[in-house]
């Protein structure tokens with residue numbers, strides 16, 4: 566079964582009703598759409614088969630529907646395509662606990678679309694972490710209440726802002742667009758094959774690479790502090806170029822705790838090189 570524009574219209578309407586309901590009463594969704602009740606019910610049942618909405622039964626409201634995580638992914642991808650940010654959707658590049666990354670095509674080459682995920686355990690961690698300050702700022706900018714915060718969307722905002730602020734300063738994927746919880750950015754790799762992350766690479770000149778990483782980090786830190794800087798968040802192309810990725814927990818460098826976060830980041834990367842390449846601390 567393929568999703569078409571009628572399914573998208575229904576999915577959008579349910580998404581809109583989520584402003585009022587966590588679980589959208591099916592009857593209400595049916596009245597909001599320009600299709601007959603029968604057609605709407607049929608389209609919703611198809612969306613359910615594709616796992617883009619799930620059903621719930623509530624004592625007071627009867628059957629209700631809710632857009633799933635993959636349902637929101639589909640809306641974002643559809644909109645990226647509609648707005649010309651991408652021309653085609655590719656295949657999954659990586660699935661983590663906090664994000665799903667897929668490749669996509671653009672008019673000029675390839676892109677990576679990172680769809681942020683909500684992770685309960687991680688949320689508890691974030692609330693205790695330095696990055697909470699940045700997320701709080703987004704909550705305030707968006708004018709919403711703290712308990713209404715949509716963490717994947719806030720993380721996408723942070724990542725997009727950091728990538729936009731750092732493009733041209735240090736090598737980061739160029740940001741192409743943001744939609745809901747998804748960020749579309751330059752694809753790092755060859756065609757749709759991603760470059761390796763630093764932890765998977767054996768460097769010939771580790772000391773020079775560490776010096777370059779620290780130099781780049783210092784440049785970036787005039788604007789943004791990464792917050793999860795490690796051998797897992799640096800990509801190395803076949804030509805040996807470095808790209809710094811995963812800025813979703815970054816904070817602007819004038820924020821409280823930015824200095825402590827910076828020290829921790831730099832210590833992390835130094836420790837990695839000291840241990841892996843037996844470099845001397847200096």
Ligand SMILES: Nc1ncnc2c1ncn2[C@@H]1O[C@H](COP(=O)(O)OP(=O)(O)OP(=O)(O)O)[C@@H](O)[C@H]1O
Pocket residue numbers: 658659660661662663664666677679738750751752753754759760762797798810811812
């Ligand atoms: N712009 C990009 N181009 C190509 N591949 C990418 C790009 N960004 C991320 N990736 C791939 O996706 C993986 C995960 O990306 P990232 O570190 O940004 O997400 P994450 O939230 O840390 O995911 P995880 O939950 O797995 O830790 C990277 O290790 C890399 O292999």
Ligand SMILES: [Mg+2]
Pocket residue numbers: 797798811
């Ligand atoms: Mg990562």
